[in-house]
Amino acid sequence: MSKFIDRVVLHVRAGKGGHGCASVRREKFMPLGGPDGGNGGNGGDVILEVDPNVHTLLDFHFHPHAKGGNGKPGEGSNRSGKQGEELLLKVPSGTVILTEDGEVLADLVGPGTRFIAAQGGRGGLGNAALVSKARKAPGFALLGEDGQERDLVLELKSVADVGLVGFPSAGKSSLVSVLSAAKPKIADYPFTTLVPNLGVVQSGDTTFTIADVPGLIPGASEGRGLGLDFLRHLERTAVLAHVVDCATLDPGRDPISDVDALEAELAAYQPALKADTGLGELADRPRVVILNKTDIPDADELADMVTPEFESRGWPVFKISAVSREGLRPLTFALAQMVLDYRASQVVVEPKRPVLRPVVKGDSGFRVVVDPEIEGGFIVHGERPERWVAQTQFDNDEAVGYLADRLARLGVEDELVKLGAEPGASVTIGDYVFDWEPSISAGVETLLTRRGVDPRLEQTDRIGAAERKHASRARRGLLTEDEE
Known part of the structure; x- marks a missing residue:
């Protein structure tokens, strides 16, 4: 027997971008071939797509982890790395994508609707793409x-035109079985239906879907019975049909009180409804x-x-009898007409289009704040500086110098000076912590050196070594009068 799953937590991770290649063309009779390192391939995305042949989130219940393919590194001769394979996950129509905090990210309705659950990492640039007037042959x-x-969080909300609501054993499953080709489980005890049952009804030229929601009881909106888990399946219905058991022998129950009790539960569920269903509130x-x-x-x-x-x-x-x-027939035609009328009365919701917003003039794209945990330290926040730091090879002095140039051109250096940063101050960008050295100026003409070396960093290292040597001699009392 298949298991119905309508809520799962999915852990997604997109593929990593491939590293760029640092290569120099070496061929006979071509001593100055120049850099020819290719770019790394982008990582593969994780994509969710609606498939009409999928009706439950069962696969994600047993396989909650999804990972895209990694991009391949670049190679010499300007050969770019292969793109990572995207991972395409099939979901049923009516799947809502939320964050763990409950923020709605996407509402997937209709075959082919897609959502990028995780964006693949960008591949690193090879040294051929980093050539500039200042760097004729980058060594990084x-x-x-x-x-x-x-x-x-993935939640499934059934896409049905008519939703059947009622107390347990009211005959909802029996009604679905006689109106459509669906064959739900039917028995003479309460809570026989444990999952929503969908059926397709043909009435003249009109075709609509009908959903049998598990029996509701007073307190369902607060978690009693099975109602709390399945009330979400009523959010997309165009018509609500109260199925009333007129032959119940339970004391204290009658058709009017049953309907009033269910109406109270539907009203209590209103705060959980999302405005983007396009169907308005359940009360309407x-x-x-x-x-x-x-x-x-x-x-x-x-x-009567x-x-x-x-x-x-x-x-x-x-008045009907699902048994006889x-x-x-009158019920079927009436439901079909109500569905048509409701569809015609609804305003067509245009699909959301991507909006391109220009960067506000004066917006630097980063901000610098004082580090509350490190005295005299600062933290740089921003998508670009954090990405640049993550792309840097810190075992390559030339790459570190290139990072310093980029940060200085962005204005990070000037902002640190405005905030009173002193040389040697701790600066945190992303997951990396640096000792700030303002003496490393940006935009200078890089002198001809061996690849992977930045003369500015070498000079800073020499100055730092000389200062440490001077301090060591002073502690031991070995300084001459000239050195003092």
């Missing part, structure tokens, strides 16, 4: 970025009352007694 390349990683949905089991004489008499009360509320009332199939 950029590292590939890590892919996006996050935890997502058309209602119909279906008085079931009228093949029993006493039930038929009770149905309560019909005027429901009609006074403006709700159509139908009495009254099903």
